[in-house]
Amino acid sequence: MVTIIERAPAKINLGLDIQGKRLDGYHDLDMVMVSVDLCDYVTVEALEQDEILFSSNCPKMPTNQKNDVYKVARLIKDQFQVSRGVSIFLDKHIPVCAGMGGGSSDAAATIRALNQLWQLDLTQEQMIAIGMQIGSDVPYCLSAGCAQVTGKGEVVKPIKGRLSSWVVLVKPEFGISTKTVFPDVDCETISRVSIPNLVAAIELDDYQALIASMGNSLEDISKPMIQKIKDKMVQSGADVALMTGSGPPFLPFVKRKNRPTGWSIA
Numbered sequence: 001m002v003t004i005i006e007r008a009p010a011k012i013n014l015g016l017d018i019q020g021k022r023l024d025g026y027h028d029l030d031m032v033m034v035s036v037d038l039c040d041y042v043t044v045e046a047l048e049q050d051e052i053l054f055s056s057n058c059p060k061m062p063t064n065q066k067n068d069v070y071k072v073a074r075l076i077k078d079q080f081q082v083s084r085g086v087s088i089f090l091d092k093h094i095p096v097c098a099g100m101g102g103g104s105s106d107a108a109a110t111i112r113a114l115n116q117l118w119q120l121d122l123t124q125e126q127m128i129a130i131g132m133q134i135g136s137d138v139p140y141c142l143s144a145g146c147a148q149v150t151g152k153g154e155v156v157k158p159i160k161g162r163l164s165s166w167v168v169l170v171k172p173e174f175g176i177s178t179k180t181v182f183p184d185v186d187c188e189t190i191s192r193v194s195i196p197n198l199v200a201a202i203e204l205d206d207y208q209a210l211i212a213s214m215g216n217s218l219e220d221i222s223k224p225m226i227q228k229i230k231d232k233m234v235q236s237g238a239d240v241a242l243m244t245g246s247g248p249p250f251l252p253f254v255k256r257k258n259r260p261t262g263w264s265i266a
Contacts, residue, residue, distance in 0.1 A: 001045050001046050001047075002045070002046045002117060003043060003044070003045045003046075004043070004044050004045075004113045004116050004117050005041055005042070005043045005113075006041070006042045006043075006044075006109035006110070006112050006113040007039045007040075007041060007109065008039055008040040008041065008042055008094075008102075008105040008106045008108065008109035008141070009035040009036060009037070009038070009039040009105060009141075009144055010035070010036050010038040010039060010040075010094045010100040010101060010102060010105065011033045011034065011035050011036070011100060011101040011104075011105065011137070011140065011141065011144065011245075012033070012034055012036055012100060012167065012244040012245075012251055013031055013032065013033055013099070013216060013242075013244045013245050014032040014033070014034060014198060014202075014210070014214055014242070015030075015031060015032040015193050015194075015195050015198040015213065015214055015215055015216070016029065016030075016031045016193060016215070016216045016217055016218060016245070017029065017030040017031070017192055017193040017194075017195050017215075017217055018187060018190055018192075018217040018218070019187075020187050021187055022152065024152075026136070026152040027152070027187075028150075028151065028152065029149070029150065029151070029152065029153065030148070030149075030150050030193075030195040031148070031149045031150070031195070032146070032147070032148055032149075032159065032195060032198050032199060032202070033101075033140050033146070033147055033149055034145070034146045034147075035144035035145060035146075036167065038093060038094060038100075038169070039093065039094065039105070040090060040091060040092050040093055040094050040102060040105065040106055040109070041090075041091040041093075041109075042069065042088065042089075042090055042091075042106060042109040042110050042113055043088070043089045043091070043113075044086050044087070044088050044110070044113040044114060044117050045086065045087045045088075045089075046084060046085070046086060046087075046117060047084070047085030047086055047087050048084075048085065049085050050083055050084065050085050051085045052070065052073045052074060052077065052085065052086055052088070053085070053086070053087040053088065054067065054069060054070045054073070054087075054088045054089075054090070055087075055088075055089050055090070056089065056090040056091075056092055057089075057090070057091055057092055058090070058092040058096075060096075061090065061092060067103075068103045068104070068106060068107040068110075068134050068135065069088055069090055069106050069107060069110045070088075071107070071134055072107045072110040072111055072114070072130070072134055073086060073088060073110060073114060075130060075133060075134070076111070076114050076118075076120070076130065079130075080118070080120055082118050082120075084118065086114065086117065086118075088110065090106060095169075095171050098169075098171055098244075098245075099243070099244045099245025099246045100169075100244060100245065101137045101140075101141055101245065103135065104131075104134070104135045104136075104137035104138045104140075104141045105137075105141040105144075107131065107134045107135065107138050107141070108131060108138050108141035108142045108144075109141075111127050111130055111131060111138075111142065112127070112142070115127065124142070124143075127142055128142060128154065132153075132154055135153075136152050136153030136154070137153055138153075139153055139154050139156055140153060140156050143156060143158070145158060146158065146159045146161060146202065147159055148195065148199055159199055159202050159203065160203060161202035161203050161204075161205060162205055163201075163202055163205050163206075163207060163210055165207070165210075165239075165253045165254065166253070166254050167251050167252070167253055167254075168251070168252050168254075169251060170229065170233065170251070170252065172226070172229065189220075190217050190220050190221075191215065191217055191219070191220050192217065193213075193214075193215035193216065193217055194213060194215075197209070197213040198210065198213040198214065201213050211239050211240045211253065214240055214242050214253075215242070216242060216243045216244070218243065218245075218246055219243045226243060229241075230243070233252040234252075236252075237254070238252030238253060238254060239252075239253050239254055240252070240253050241253075
């Protein structure tokens, strides 16, 4: 049996600017995303019987149409009239409801894996079109790396730069769903983030400018829940603390590898 394993890296937002609400109900976004070492793994294996079998090491993970991995497999199978079956296993490590694109990255990895397994020869544009039917972050996750992402997520422009930083993921016990955050956005009063300045800092390898340019418009919505966490991290030695995606996880950035004095792992 043919088996293919695809990495599904988590993503973090270095910048997220909400530019306005679209007529279709989505928001126009301007973001800088970067993939990190933390990742899930998607394994696909050909089956002789014509069915989709999906399982995961995460016991709370739905294994039916409610899961984006299953949705992708069903969508591709139906759209391209694939008569062969597949067994899919998701090895989950990225936190759920963490604003790190875990579900979207899993879906993107599944698209890439099935494209190989079923020898579909899909173009990048075709894979992006499939991804947009699943979620707005999937097009970025198909290529990952460091990129500026605009529109509602479908326009992905790679950014060249060699900046590096050590990042610690701080995830509170509570979760925040993206679907519950965006309805509360007031485009007239929300804080804006200069994405052009952030992109320039990355391209110029200017760490101090990078730190000064980071921001996330959605922090305004989540501020009552996360402000104390952010303040504590900065007071403890982080160069900056930034909420990723719709939150709630925060990312304290430090230039050096050694943890600042007083930091511990709980």
